[in-house]
Amino acid sequence: MSDNWRENELSLKEVIAKYPEFPPLIALKIDVDRRGVSYTQAAFDKVDLSVHQTSKQKIGAGTENEREVDVPMGITYRDGTVSCSTDHHEVTKFTHRDPYVIDVVDGKLFLFDQGEQLEEITYWEKPDFWDKKTSNGTPMRKIATARPQRITIDVGDLCHFWDKPGNGCKYCSWQANALGNGKTTGCTRTEEFYQDVYETFKEALKQKGRFSQLHVVSGSVLTGEELFDDEVDHYIKVLQAANRAVDEAKYPKFPIKMVASAFSKKQLERLYKETPQTTYTTDLEVLNEELFKWICPGKAEFVTYQGWKKRLFDSVEVFGRGNVTCGLVGGVELAQPNGFKSEDEALEAVLAEANDIAEHGVTFAEIVWQTRPGSAFVHQKVPSLEYYVRLAQGLADARRKNGLHVYTDDYRRCGNHPNSDLSRID
Ligand code: SF4
Secondary structure, three states, X not given: OOOOHHHHOOOHHHHHHHOOOOOHXXXXXXXXXXXXXXXXXXXXXXXXXXXXXXXXXXXXXXXXXXXXXXXXXXXXXXXXXXXXXXXXHHHHOOOOOOOEEEXXXXXXXXXXXXXXXXXXXXXXXXXXXXXXXXXXXXXXXXXXXXXXXXXXXXXXXXXHHHHOOOOOOOOOOOOHHHHHOOOOOOOOOOHHHHHHHHHHXXXXXXXXOOOOEEEEEEOOOOOOOOOOHHHHHHHHHHHHHHHHHHHXXXXXXXOEEEEEOOOOHHHHHHHHHHXXXXXXXXXXXXXXXXXXXXXXXXXXXXXXXXXXXXXXXXXXXXXXXXXXXXXXXXXXXXXXXXXXXXXXXXXXXXXXXXXXXXHOOEEEEEEEOOOOOOOOOOOOOOOOHHHHHHHHHHHHHHHHHOOOOOOOOOOOOOOOOHHHHHHHHO
């Protein structure tokens, strides 16, 4: 590790003692997201490919131990919340702090820190559709991924902000592979894809009790008559295909969470009328105009910070108070050299802006910033655990003060956002 970080920040136990109202399991989950995990061989041996959802990763590169391992795509805690990015630490290369260790005791999986046994966790189980194919021969796992609570469809598979070098969001690693393939623009979706969506979602709905939400997400698609028109078209086709499966299963409705670009009011009204969608999420990512320009240059160029904010407020007029969410990359406001110089200063500014946004009827979905390979911010250092606890609490307080709910982001439907995880104690 690069520095004596344990001496410079409060430990998990100290944070839990200092903030007794804050759920200890959420504090642990944040810390796991912040520091990452590594697996002992016994923990790798507990991966069962017939049961668990995994991805292949190469570890021990350049050594005699070099090998490919099957790494769980996520872990669940005993309160039902999740950690989504549980790649082996060697692969994620989170710098500056030691990862938590996943090991096995009496046949069960536990998190450890400095040799101390902490919480029991489980690996995510794969959904029933995981190993099936559509009539087009497409593996359904290429159409949808699954958390314990929800199914996700990537509506557009590329983000146009990367078309211009340096214009992608600086914390984002999503397009690293696409850049490697020389493909950053357009969208590879065809009519066949929408048929695959219908068949995959139809299959998913057969697994009773598994999914409480359909999550649709896309990188920003800038093309069309109006900015984002083609992205809106993709969403409409995907949601109509999925809704065909809902109708056939004879469900009156199925909860949908859309995470999309900041659409115009005309586009939002189209979505509201032409799809069964009742909520909408669009991500400002960082609640500061100057930092937004630096960290999300593509968004700043095409929409601007104030423009994105206005579109958030406009969407409340379409979907209603509490049905619009703003995604945030928690902690990225402390990226250097342009970010806030202290955690206190960052918190004060970010929460003041959050309160203004919440007053307009918008809630928040904050994720814990991870410095992933492929992102421009790979060598940055994320804030302390205490910062994240105060941020999650402040965002939850802003929501409560304004009487807003977190329907699509609570632990039953999502379980990924520290601030909305707190809704269970409203
Ligand atoms: S909008 Fe930003 S965060 Fe989202 S995919 Fe594009 S570059 Fe990544």
